[in-house]
Amino acid sequence: MSEPSRRPRKPAKPYRRPQKDPVRMLAFEALRAVDERDAYANLVLPPLLRKAREKEGPEKFDARDAALATELVYGTLRRQGTYDAVIAACVDRPLREVDPPVLDVLSLGAHQLLGTRIPTHAAVSASVELARVVLGDGRAKFVNAVLRKIAQDDLAGWTAKVAPPYDEDPEDHLAVVHSHPRWVVSALWDSLGGGRAGIEELLTADNERPEVTLVARPGRATTAELLREDAAVAGRWSPYAVRLAEGGEPGAVEA
Structure with a gap:
């Protein structure tokens, strides 16, 4: 009696060392x-x-x-x-x-x-x-x-799924959507006297990525010198200010 044919096994993939980033x-x-x-x-x-x-x-x-x-x-x-x-x-x-x-x-x-x-x-x-x-x-x-x-959804889609409905629990909804502790949302709610628009604007602004701003101290540095840094742009409000548009480490800037 002949032995049943067997499918050849696929060769195991060679182990790949993880790449350190x-x-x-x-x-x-x-x-x-x-x-x-x-x-x-x-x-x-x-x-x-x-x-x-x-x-x-x-x-x-x-x-x-x-x-x-x-x-x-x-x-x-x-x-x-x-x-x-x-x-x-x-x-x-x-x-x-x-x-x-x-x-x-x-x-x-x-x-x-x-x-x-x-x-x-x-x-x-x-x-x-x-x-x-x-x-x-x-x-x-x-x-x-x-x-x-x-990865199956974006941030707006996920917050719509995981945040409780605003009508049922407005403070918890805002806490999840805007990533603030509920006690902070409650304190702001009381301070502003309620109202969704004002508190949402405040929470949204609080989540904005702050820009790194350098100051050219007279006698120590000039704005022209600071503007040589990567992605550096002139400040909006002061002639001595330079913003690093892509962030970075201020301590690494040569004084």
Whole structure:
């Protein structure tokens, strides 16, 4: 009796080492410091950027690297409340049961998908690679699955899904949509005497990315010197002001 034919097995894919992305690694390190030590991001980030600028080789930061790292850290923290609600809708367990480092990677990925112009495939791929480096291949698969769910809609679509209806709970709705603690929304609500338009304008403005502004101190520097920096533009209100349109680290500017 002849043996049944067997299909040849597909050769296993060779193991590929994860690619380390210095910018996202630095952003992850900053978020971990905020989460683990209750550190202030504005105190943690500048030394990390300074150290990255002083490195040699491919891990050395230029102005664009510093600007992206700054946006990833501050942008993720600024919209953390909203991103937590979105992530909670995409996982099969309460957020308190998700390991904090995993949640930080997911939050970074969510910000790239919902809060930046980074292409979807690049945001997911870079976040999964980061997860492979800092979490391991097993948990990277979980990150990949969650981020692919998040990528199915934009920020407006997600907030419409995860925020409670305004008519049922206006303060909680505003807290989720605008990523502010409910007690802050309540305090502003009381101060402004209610009314949706005024408080939404205020919360929206509070979420705007602040521009880095330099001052040319007379006798120390001139605006012409500061305008040589990458993406530097003249200030709007003062002849001594120069704005870094793409962000960056003021301490790295040569005085």
